Amino acid sequence: MKKIYVGKIAFLAFASLFVTSCQDEAIPSQEEETNPETEVPETTINLVNHSNIPALVYGMPGFEDLEILTLISSSDKLEQSPNFVFGAQPDGAGFMKNPSGEGFMMITNHEILQSVSRVFLDKNFKPVRGEYIVDAVGGMTRLCSATLAEPAVHGFGPVFLTAGESGEESLVHAIDPLGFVNDRSRTDRVKPALGRASMENAVPLPSDVSGSGTFILIGEDQSYSTNHQSAGQLIMYHSNTRGDLDNGKLYALKRIDNTITEGSMTKNQSYAVEFVEIPNAKNLTGAEINAANITNNALRFSRVEDVDYRKGKGNGNEIYFTATGQASGGQPVPGYTMWGRVYKLVLDKNNMFKGTLEIIAEGDSNPGNDLINPDNICVTENYVYIQEDGDSFYAGANHDSYIWQYSMAKKSYKPWLNMKHNRGNAEWFNLFDQSGKLDKFGSWEYGAMIDVSDLVGIPGTFAVNIHPHTWQKPEFLNADGSGTQSNKEGGQVVLIKNVER
Numbered sequence: 001m002k003k004i005y006v007g008k009i010a011f012l013a014f015a016s017l018f019v020t021s022c023q024d025e026a027i028p029s030q031e032e033e034t035n036p037e038t039e040v041p042e043t044t045i046n047l048v049n050h051s052n053i054p055a056l057v058y059g060m061p062g063f064e065d066l067e068i069l070t071l072i073s074s075s076d077k078l079e080q081s082p083n084f085v086f087g088a089q090p091d092g093a094g095f096m097k098n099p100s101g102e103g104f105m106m107i108t109n110h111e112i113l114q115s116v117s118r119v120f121l122d123k124n125f126k127p128v129r130g131e132y133i134v135d136a137v138g139g140m141t142r143l144c145s146a147t148l149a150e151p152a153v154h155g156f157g158p159v160f161l162t163a164g165e166s167g168e169e170s171l172v173h174a175i176d177p178l179g180f181v182n183d184r185s186r187t188d189r190v191k192p193a194l195g196r197a198s199m200e201n202a203v204p205l206p207s208d209v210s211g212s213g214t215f216i217l218i219g220e221d222q223s224y225s226t227n228h229q230s231a232g233q234l235i236m237y238h239s240n241t242r243g244d245l246d247n248g249k250l251y252a253l254k255r256i257d258n259t260i261t262e263g264s265m266t267k268n269q270s271y272a273v274e275f276v277e278i279p280n281a282k283n284l285t286g287a288e289i290n291a292a293n294i295t296n297n298a299l300r301f302s303r304v305e306d307v308d309y310r311k312g313k314g315n316g317n318e319i320y321f322t323a324t325g326q327a328s329g330g331q332p333v334p335g336y337t338m339w340g341r342v343y344k345l346v347l348d349k350n351n352m353f354k355g356t357l358e359i360i361a362e363g364d365s366n367p368g369n370d371l372i373n374p375d376n377i378c379v380t381e382n383y384v385y386i387q388e389d390g391d392s393f394y395a396g397a398n399h400d401s402y403i404w405q406y407s408m409a410k411k412s413y414k415p416w417l418n419m420k421h422n423r424g425n426a427e428w429f430n431l432f433d434q435s436g437k438l439d440k441f442g443s444w445e446y447g448a449m450i451d452v453s454d455l456v457g458i459p460g461t462f463a464v465n466i467h468p469h470t471w472q473k474p475e476f477l478n479a480d481g482s483g484t485q486s487n488k489e490g491g492q493v494v495l496i497k498n499v500e501r
Contacts, residue, residue, distance in 0.1 A: 004444040011241070013047075013118055016067035019327050021320050027319060030093050032300060032325070034085075037060075038482075040142055041334040044456070044457040044458055045123070045124055045125050045250035045404075045456045045457060045458070045459075046124065047456065047458065047461070047495055047497065048069060048124060049068055049069050049070045050069075050070060050071055050072065050076070050126050050127060051070035051071065051072055051073040051075075051076050051284055051369045051492065052073065052075060052076055053070065053073035053075055053076075053384075053490075053492060054070065054174040054420075055069070055070050055420070055492075055494050056419065056420050056432075056444070056466050056468055056492050056494070057417050057418065057419055057420055057464065058417070058418055058420050059416070059417060059418075060414075060415040060416055060417060060418055062414065062436065063416055065076040065446075065498045066417075066496055066497070066498055066499070067178045067302050067496070067497040067498055068494055068495070068497075069494060069495045069496075069497070070492065070493075070494055070495075071106075071125070071127065071358075071463065071493040071495050072119065072127045072492070072493050072494075073086065073412045073490065073491070073492040074086050074087065074088070074471075074473075074476050074479075074489075074491050074492070075473070075475075075490065076127070076183075076189060078119075078126050078127055078128055078129055078130050079129075079320060080129035081129045081130050081131065082119075084129070084130035084131060085475070085476055085479040086107070086108075086117060086119065086130060086479070086491060086493075087110040087113045087115065087117065087466075087476065087479030087480060087491060088110055088111075088112050088113055088476060088479065088487045088488070088489035088490065088491055089110055089111040089112045089113070089447070089454075089467045089469075089489060089491060090108045090109070090110060090111075090447050090448075090463060090465040090466070090467070090491040090493060091108075091109045091110070091111040091143070091144050091145055091146070091295060091376075091447035091448060091467070091489075092108070092109040092143070092144060092146025092147070092162055092201065092447065092448050092493070093106060093107060093108045093109065093146065093447065093448040093450055093463065093465055093493075094106075094107045094146065094147065094148025094160055094177070094464070095107075095148070095450060095452050095455055095463065096148060096158060096177065096442055096455075097134075097455065098120065098121075098151065098294065099178065100182050101142040102122075102123050102191065103121055103122045103123050103128075104119060104120075104121040104125060104455060105118060105119070105120055105121065105177065106118070106119040106127075106463075106493070107133075107143065107146075107148060107160050107175075107177045107447075107449075108289070108465070108493075109145070109146050109162050109447075109482065110143070110479065110491070111143055111144050111165075111447075111467075112142060112485070112487045113133075113136055113139075113140075113479060113480050113485050113487060114134075114136040114139030114140065114141060114142055114143055114166075114480075114483070114485070115132050115134050115135050115136055115143070115184075115479070115482070116132065116133050116134035116139065116143065116160065116162060116175060116332070117130055117131065117132050117133070117480075118130065118131055118132070118177065120300055122143040125455075125456055125495075126178045128349065130426035131181050132181070132184050132479075132480045132481065133175060133176075133177070133179055133180075133181060133183070133184055134162075134173070134184050134467050134480075134484040135184045135185055135393065135480040135481060135484075136480055136484045136485050137185040137187070137482050137484065138183075138184050138185045138186050138187055138189070139162075139164075139173070139178060139183075140164060140166075140170075140171075140187060141164035141165060141166035141167070141170045141171075142164065142166045142197075143162045143163070143164065143165070143173070143203065143329060144163065144165045144200045144221070144305070145201035145305070145306045145376060145447075145448060146160060146161060146162035146163070146201060146202075146448070147160075147161050147201060147202060147203045147204060148160050148161075148177065149161060149204050150239075153206050153207070153267050154204045154206055154207055154210075155206075155207030155210070155242045155243065156204075156214070156242055156243025157186045157243070158176075158177050158178070158243075159174050159175065159176065159177070160173075160174075160175040160176075160177050161173070161174060161175075161201075161203075161204070161216070161422070162175060162202075163199035163200060163201055163202045163218065164198075164199060164411065165198050165199055165200055165221050166188075166198065167230065168196060168197055168198055168222070168287060168289075168290060169196050169285060169286040170196065170197065170198055170199055170286070171190035171191065171192060171194070171196055172190065172191050172194040172195075172197075172202045172218070172418075173189050173190050173191070174189055174190075174191050174200060174245055175189055177310030184480075185482070186415065191245045191246065192282050192283075192394050193237065193239075193245060193246050193247065193248055193250070193281070194216065194218065194237045194245065194250070194280050194283040195218065195237070195250045195278070195284075195286075195289055195411070196235060196284070196285060196286035196289055197218070197219060197220040197222065197235065197286055197289060197290075198221050198222045198286075199218055199219065199220055199221065199235075200218075200219040200220070200221040200304065200306055200307075201218065201219055201303040201305075201306050201307050202216050202217075202218045202237075203216060203217045203218070203307045203308060203309065204216045205217065205309055205316045205317070205319075206309070206316040207242065208314055208316060209314065209315075209316040209317045209349060210316070210352075210354075212240070212241070212242055212263065213238060213239055213241065213242060213290070214238065214241065214242055214243060214244055214245070214248065215236060215237070215239070215352060216236065216237040216245075216308075217234065217235070217236055217307045217319060217321070218234075218235040218237065218240075218312075219232070219234060219235075219304035219305055219306060219307045219321055219322075220232045220233040220234075220235060220305050221304060221305050221324070222304075223302055223303055223326040223336075224300060224301060224302060224326070224332075224333060224335070224336055228290060229290070229300075230291075230293040230294050230298060230300060231261075231300035231301060231302060231336070231420060232300070232301040232302060232303045232304040232323065233253065233293055233298055233299070233300075233301070233304060234250045234252070234253040234299070234301065234304050234321060234345070235250060235251065235252050235253075236250070236251045236252075236253070236275045236353075237249070237251075238353075239249055239360070244485075249277055249278075249283035250277070250282070250289075251275035251277050251278060251353065252275065252276060252278055252292075252293050252296060252298035252299075253273055253274075253275055253298060253299050253345075253357075254273065254274060254275075254276050254296060254297050254298045254299050255271055255272065255299055255357075256272040256273065256274060257272070257295075258297045259299075260297050260298070260299060260300050261299075261300050261335035261336065262299065262300065262301045262302065262323060262335070262336060262337060262341070263334065263335035263336055264335070265356075265357070265358075265359060266359070267359045267360075267362055267365075268327065268359075269358065269359075270356045270357070270358045270392055271356065271357045271358065272354075272357075273299070273345070273354070273355055273357045274353055274355070275353045275354075276296045276298065276353045278292045278296070279292070298333070300335075300336075301323040301336075302323050302324065302325050302333070302336035302337050302338075303323060303324040303325065303326060304321055304322070304323055305321075305322045305323075305324050305374075305375045305376070305377075305389075305448060306322055306375060306376045306377040306387075307319065307320070307321040307323075307377070308377050308378060308379040308384075309321055309379060310379050310380075310381065310408075311379065311380050311381045311451075311501075315381070317345065317346060317347040317348075317349050317352065317355075318344070318345075318346050318388075319344070319345040319346075319348075320342060320343065320344055320345070320360070320377055320379050320384050321342070321343050321345070321377065322340065322341070322342050322343075322374040322375060322376075322377050322386070323337050323340060323341045323343065323374075324340050324341050324365065324373045324374060324375055324389065325337045325338045325340040325341070325343075325363070325373055325392075326338065327392070330394070330395055332364070337361030337362065337364055337365075338360070338364060338367075338394075339364045339367055339368075339370070339371055339372060339373065339394070339452070340362070340363050340371045340372065340373045340374045341359050341361065341362040341363070341364075341374070342359070342360050342361040342362070342371070342374055342377065342384065342386055342406070343357060343358065343359055343360070343377070344357070344358050344359075344360045345357050345498075360384070360404060360411065360412055361374070361386060361388045361404070367394075367396050368394065368396035368397050368398040368399075369398050369399070371386065371388065371404070372388050372390045372392075372394065372397050372399070372401070372402075372441075372442060373388055373389045373390050373391075373392050373394075373442075374386045374387065374388055374389070374404075374443065375387055375388065375389035375446065375451060376389075376446055376447060378448075378449035378450070378462070380500075380501040381403055381501055382407070382408050382409065382452065382500070382501060383405075383406060383407060383408065383500055383501065384405075384406040384408065384413075385403055385404070385405060385416065385449055386403065386404040386405075386413065387401075387403045387445075387446035388402050388403070388404075388442070388445070388446065389392055389401065389442075389446070389448060390441060390442020390443075390445065390446040391442050391443060391444075391445055391469065392442070393440055393441075393442060393443075394442075397441040397442055398441065399415075399418075399441060400418055400419045400421055400441050400442060400443075400444070401418075401419055401442050401444055401445050401446060402415045402416070402417065402418055403415075403416050403417040403449070403464070404416060405500070419444045419466075421438060421439075421443075421444075423439060432468060432470055432471045433470045433471075434470060434471065434472040435469065435470040435472055435474070436470070437469070437470050438470040439483075443469055443470055444466065444467060444468045444469060444470070445466075445467045445469070446465065446466060446467070447464075447465030447467060447491075448463070448464075448465045449462055449463070449464045449465075450462060450463045451501070452495070453501075456466075458497060459501070460497060460498050460499045460500065461495060461496070461497050461499065462496050462499045463493055463494070463495055464493070464494050464495075465477070465492075465493050466491065466492045466493070466494065466495055467489070467491060468489070468490055468491070468492065469489055471489060471490040472488045472489050472490070473488060473490060474488060476488045476489060476490050
């Protein structure tokens with residue numbers, strides 16, 4: 001790997017300075033390798049707090065060994081770009097080595113801002129410079145979760161796949177994480193072959209299970225309604241060519257027996273499923289894709305949000321996804337989860353279009369005390385970390401947004417992380433409650449949870465993004481510079497050590 005960059009290091013050092021001054025250069029892209037290998041730091045990084053804001057989360061009982069450090073918050077001033085604001089609602093994210101040979105990069109969606117930031121971290125993982133590589137004009141729609149596809153894992157990239165989530169005509173963007181800052185308003189980086197829908201994430205499966213082709217799982221964050229009767233789908237894009245995002249076919253998940261609603265399924269049962277093609281999807285509107293899913297008897301879920309796969313060699317055919325749930329007038333919608341579910345899908349390695357589906361966690365049987373609207377999800381070798389988005393403010397909610405730790409071996413889960421609301425602390429509320437809603441359960445939510453262990457050389461180290469919605473300041477306004485957004489929320493990223501994998 002290092003050999004590849006010998007001829008580029010000097011140029012990158014110059015380009016880095018040039019981007020800071022005029023925002024008009026690109027970072028040189030990595031060259032392809034036939035058999036890329038993950039680089040591990042030669043020495044362990046001594047991680048410390050870098051933000052002027054304390055961590056907004058804390059470990060739950062039984063997880064006292066978690067060490068939580070702040071990486072960046074919206075109020076921080078970075079030394080090489082003091083005017084940069086790390087914007088609202090940091091959601092999907094990815095980390096990678098800076099191809100200059102020193103330091104790292106963090107690529108982050110800012111959901112409500114419809115933008116993507118790039119933050120440079122030095123060799124000690126300290127944020128030193130930031131900029132936007134997608135602004136609200138280029139983003140076009142809300143950008144929620146995302147996946148950084150990398151050659152060492154997925155067999156292609158690097159490319160930041162970020163899915164649009166503002167209605168059924170939204171598209172998946174393929175963003176070069178090393179690209180030009182002055183391209184931030186481009187609207188031609190979308191991939192129609194991956195379909196049109198209100199999408200949460202587009203997750204390529206690792207190359208050891210996708211073989212010479214490309215499989216990408218996409219969650220449709222859509223509720224059932226009379227205007228959207230196909231509800232939320234689990235969609236799969238497939239191409240016979242690795243890294244091809246333009247010429248493949250699109251499929252939706254269905255049960256073999258043609259039962260269409262998720263409410264027909266119960267926990268501790270397994271259901272035979274398959275992916276059925278949506279013909280000519282690349283050239284269809286989102287409304288036409290919805291109609292095709294109804295014709296195909298595709299499974300209808302209540303808001304499929306994040307998707308992830310089990311880590312470890314050969315495990316990538318084991319997929320987990322959330323159905324966040326929906327309500328009408330505070331009551332369940334017949335046939336759909338209200339409080340939310342987490343599903344496990346195991347695809348047949350000999351035929352990746354067929355598999356089995358089961359529910360591993362759900363909140364409907366113990367409303368308000370168990371799961372409350374699971375959104376993002378992070379899957380390791382042995383655990384599923386289920387991240388809640390409780391800002392639906394269901395009247396029966398009895399806790400703030402948790403991250404739950406699900407043990408694959410024990411088939412059970414328990415609260416792992418909680419939001420630090422500090423009720424009764426006037427100073428805390430004065431700092432973080434400009435909206436007046438901090439006292440409500442679920443007023444904050446989580447974004448991406450990313451394993452950065454290999455990058456920092458410390459096993460069990462993860463980054464977690466936080467949306468403290470009630471923290472609002474005028475100086476956070478127009479973070480992406482597009483002048484099109486009025487949101488002025490802050491955001492934060494923390495690093496957590498001693499995470500079980």
